[in-house]
Amino acid sequence: MRYLENEPLAPYTSWRIGGPARFFAQVTSVSEIVQALAWANQRDLAVFVLGGGSNILIRDTGFDGLVLRIRLQNVRLEVNGDEARAMVESGAPMAGTARRLARQGWAGLEWAEGLPGTIGGALHGNAGCYGGDIATSLERAWVLVHGETQEWPVERLAFGYRTSVLKQMRADGGSWRNQPIILAAAFRLYRDDLTTLAQRMERTSHERRSKTPWGASCGSVFKNPPGDSAGRLIEAAGLKGTRIGNAEIAVRHANYIINLGGASSDDVLRLIDLARERVLAMTGIELELEIQIVG
Known part of the structure; x- marks a missing residue:
């Protein structure tokens, strides 16, 4: 097993955002997973399992533990x-x-x-x-x-x-x-x-x-509320095209946030908070995240 230190995680995510993993390993078998978990346990490290890197936002601070990228594909x-x-x-x-x-x-x-x-x-x-x-x-x-x-x-x-x-x-x-x-x-x-x-x-x-808007994104940021769509609600709140830093609520589909290049996790999180606040104030609906925030 090869354990990389301070490996940048942004290239492994569809958003192209994320700080370093303290340790990082790619595993291709169940025995390697077990071996890596034992290695992390001996060092009292938290473990995050990474697949394709979609539907997650990794903070710029990264992950202070072992990130396992699963490569079992049979x-x-x-x-x-x-x-x-x-x-x-x-x-x-x-x-x-x-x-x-x-x-x-x-x-x-x-x-x-x-x-x-x-x-x-x-x-x-x-x-x-x-x-x-x-x-x-x-x-x-x-x-x-x-x-x-x-x-x-x-x-x-x-x-x-x-x-x-x-x-x-x-x-x-x-x-x-x-x-x-x-x-x-x-x-x-x-x-x-x-x-x-x-x-x-x-x-x-x-x-x-x-x-699907062009650019680096994680797909849908919020779950659709019952009987409605998060994209429609965010658009109705007048937020299409809104930018914070290098992140933008997509013009084509408002439930996407696009990394225009060099966006930080804080840029995305501020847009998430803005969308939630505006939609809640306008409709009383509290948008629920579909993505997972890591770090």
Whole structure:
């Protein structure tokens, strides 16, 4: 195992924002994860697990512990007639996995076309878009808990709108130490026509491109309130195009904050606070973060 010291984290995130990790390691197997956790425990270090780096804002102060970047990416199919189970390791890219399976004629994850991040990150936050989400596609997951691999049925992950029991542990102020780590997941798939699948994914890709602002961002910053959208509320508050430092509330979609180049985490956090305050004052609705703040 190679442990880097004071490794900048910004290049590993889609926002391109974030200070250094005190220690940083990339792991490609379960045994390496266990080894790294033991190394951190011996040194009394907190551990943060990093996947694709989307949906997180790392503060400019960085992370005072060990950042583990999960690179387990194997995909295995168990086929039973016109149905299949895809066993996917947590570091595999969400969109790339959906495309790979669709090219083989397997439907069930095509809603994830263009979705950033990894399988593990998608499970952590119950990622979803365009009529699908992890909760409806997942069969079970394998999770590392205190050095032991456990098989969790989908019910144990307690999925909600853009959340899970794992994400809630952090939201409730849980320690960075001894957090369960997602190792792999099993998804239910079914056989479908290749042309039909390709057309569905192209429609999803086109719609995503038409709504996604250009530039470095984390995707949606806030969860959509019931019956409404965070982007519409922020736009109605007159905040499209608002800049603080080198961060901007996107003109194309107000639930995106763009790093115009060299934005700090404080720039983004001030825009987040401004959007929350304006929307609350205007509507009485308190916007809830979809992203995770680290550091």
